[in-house]
Amino acid sequence: MATSAITAPTYDPTSTxxxxxxxxxxxxxxxxxTQTNTANATAKAxxxxxxxxxxxxxxxxxxxxIGKSMLAQSATLSDTTLGTATASSTATPGTYSVFVKQVATPSQIAYNLGDFDLSxxxxxxxxxxxxxxxxxxxxxADLAATPVTINVDLAxxxxxxNGTLTARELAVAINQSADNGGKVxxxxxxxGTGASATSRLVLSSTKTGAANTISLDTTGVLDANLQAALNAAPTVMSTAQDAIVNxxxxxxxxxxxxxxxxxxTNIDGVSFTATKAxxxxxxxxxxxxxxxxxxxTANVQAFVDAYNKLKSALDGLLSAGDPKNNVAAxxxxxxxxxxxxRNRVVDLLRPSGVLSLASYGITAAHDGTLSLDSARLQKQLAVNPTGLDTLIGTASxxxxxxxxGSLNTYLNMWSNATTGQIQERTDANSSLQSRLTERQTDLDDKYNAAYQRYLKQYTALQALQSTMQNNSSMFSALFNSNSSN
Structure with missing residues (x-):
């Protein structure tokens, strides 16, 4: 009677x-x-x-x-062809007489130059x-003034x-001089064209004013032909002069x-630029x-927009999420x-006193965001023009x-680079992340040790199982042989 061989379960030691x-x-x-993901999310938040x-x-x-005002000022000229003007919030309302005698101009001169053999x-x-x-x-005109000098190495x-100096090479050398720095x-x-064409070297001061008049000192030029060309009277394309305004x-x-x-900027808070004499x-x-x-209105709207942007960020960080729609908290x-x-920031927008943001058209919706009624703002400014600045105050x-001021003072408790809440929380979270990294390293070591132990055991078991399988096959063959006899 034949005996069936024992069939042992097979498995892979590595995957096991x-x-x-x-x-x-x-x-x-x-x-x-979970702890690591939470710490990383906290760091990002x-x-x-x-x-x-x-x-x-x-x-x-x-x-x-400091020195700012929500109230914007404008400066207008009776003749805009003579200049432009702007006013800061600190400018005092009023009218001023302005007469432009002379506008400032830069210096610009030109020399006709060819190529110069330096042999x-x-x-x-x-x-x-x-x-x-x-x-x-x-x-x-100021003989006592010390000139600003730009040295140009002709070599x-x-x-x-190649021993030939061209006007174009000279222009490049002037622009690249270490003394220049963009002054000229x-x-x-x-x-002209063809054989009659001539190259004109044009030198221009980048700043206006008589003190920026360009002149050449050729005493250090050793090539006689080049020196003679540069000593020739230049073509004056623009005379440097100062601006004069009454x-x-x-x-x-x-x-x-x-x-x-x-x-x-002689009028406080006003900048006037003359363009024509x-x-x-x-x-x-x-x-x-x-x-x-x-x-x-634009300033107040900017105040509203900035607050809404901060509140939106806070709302997102504090959101409860929506598990049904797979929206994370x-x-x-x-x-x-x-x-x-968040609650304190909202409260600080409601100062005690007669004045309120709502009186100037700044109101809060149900979700806490602000909006501006510009018509109401202008109406209240007509009644109390200084009240808005008093209400908003100074973020000093x-x-x-x-x-x-109240908002800035409170937010400093969070934003201060050394003692603020954010820095303290960041330091604590960074320490936690370091400890979690160490724990992960230890856990990886435990995993590797366990893996090697199990791999060794099941590799040995697989070998033993293989030996037993071979023995079982041998006995089966032996018994089958005896039965046939």
């Missing part, structure tokens, strides 16, 4: 060891992964919170910082030493070292202001400074501290006032 090692650390790994608060405080400083300056070592050209910037100007620009204008009676010298720039005896223009309703959904932050660390 992995499955058992996974099971061995499964609970600890699940817990550690703290960065989001920090950015949102920082952006809001920057906006507060821009709109309601006479060739040295025994094969190099050329044509000397140094100096460009000076100074007011020719370096011969970039291809050099360019080439070609006049803020008052143009016949009264005490009202005259002379300066190198065309932009004048008036004819002698012409009537002065009028510069009027007054309230800018459009600008004020915010990282701080159960954080009492961040909840208190040293002397905070009003809503902006």
């Amino acid at each position: 060891a992995k499955a058992l090692a996974d099971k061995y650390i499964e609970g600890a790994q699940t817990q550690l992964t 703290l960065t989001t919170l920090s950015s949102a608060i920082s952006a809001y405080q920057t906006s507060l400083a821009s709109l309601a910082g 006479a300056e060739k040295q025994p070592d094969g190099t050329y030493q044509p000397g140094v050209l100096k460009l000076n910037l100074a007011d020719p 370096a100007a011969d970039a291809d070292k 620009t050099a360019g080439i204008v070609t006049i 803020f008052g009676d143009p016949t009264d010298p005490t009202t005259e202001v002379k300066q190198a720039s065309n932009t004048f 008036q004819a002698p005896g012409a009537t002065p223009i009028t510069l009027t400074v007054g309230g800018n309703a459009t600008g004020t 915010g990282a701080f959904a159960h954080d009492a501290g961040v909840t208190a932050l 660390t040293s002397a905070p006032t009003g809503i902006a």
Whole structure:
């Protein structure tokens, strides 16, 4: 009678060891992964919170910082062909007489130059030493002034070292001089065509004013032909001069202001830029400074938008989520501290007193976001123009006032780089992340040890099973043989 061979279950030691090692650390790994994901989400959320608060405080400083006002001012000219004007919020309303005697202009001169053979300056070592050209910037009428000097190495100007200096090479050398720094620009204008074409080196000062008059000092130029060409009288394309404006009676010298720039800031909070001179005896223009309703509305709208952006960020971080629609909760959904932050920010918009944001058209919707009624804003400003600045106040660390001051002071408790809540939370979370990383390393070591142990055991078991299988086959063959006899 034949005997059936014993059939043992077969398995792979590698996959079995992995499955058992996974099971061995499964609970600890699940817990550690959850903690790590939470810590990483917290780090990301703290960065989001920090950015949102920082952006809001920057906006507060821009709109309601020291010397700032929510009330915008405008400056208008009776003749806009003579200049432009702007007014800051600190400008005092009023009218001013302005007479433009002269506008500031830059210096621009041109030289007709060809190519210059520098062979006479060739040295025994094969190099050329044509000397140094100096460009000076100074007011020719001020003999006591020390000129600004730009040194141009003519040897370096011969970039291809072929012993010929072209006008274009000289222009490049002037622009690249270490002394230049953008004070003078050099360019080439070609006049004519073909064989009759000539190159004109055009030198222009980048700043206006008599002190920026360009002149050449050729005493250091060793090539006689080049020196002669540069000593020739240049074509003056623009004479450098200062701007002269009278803020008052143009016949009264005490009202005259002379300066190198065309932009004048002599009227507090006002910037006036002259663009065209008036004819002698012409009537002065009028510069009027007054309230800018459009600008004020834009400032208040910016205040509203900045707050809504901060609140939106806080709402997202505190969101309870929607499990039914697979919407995850915010990282701080159960954080009492961040909840208190949002609530306090909302409360600070409701200062005690007669004035309120609502009286100036700034109201809150059911979700807490602000909106602006510009018509109501302008109506209240007509009744109480200074009340808005009093209400909003100043976002100053040293002397905070009003809503902006209270908000900025409170938010500093969170945003301070050394003692703020965000920094403290970030430090604590970073320490937690470091500990979790260490725990993950330890758990990985335990996993590897368990895997190697199980792999060794089941590899040995597989070998034993294989031996038993072979023995079983041998006995089966032996019994079958005896039966047949």
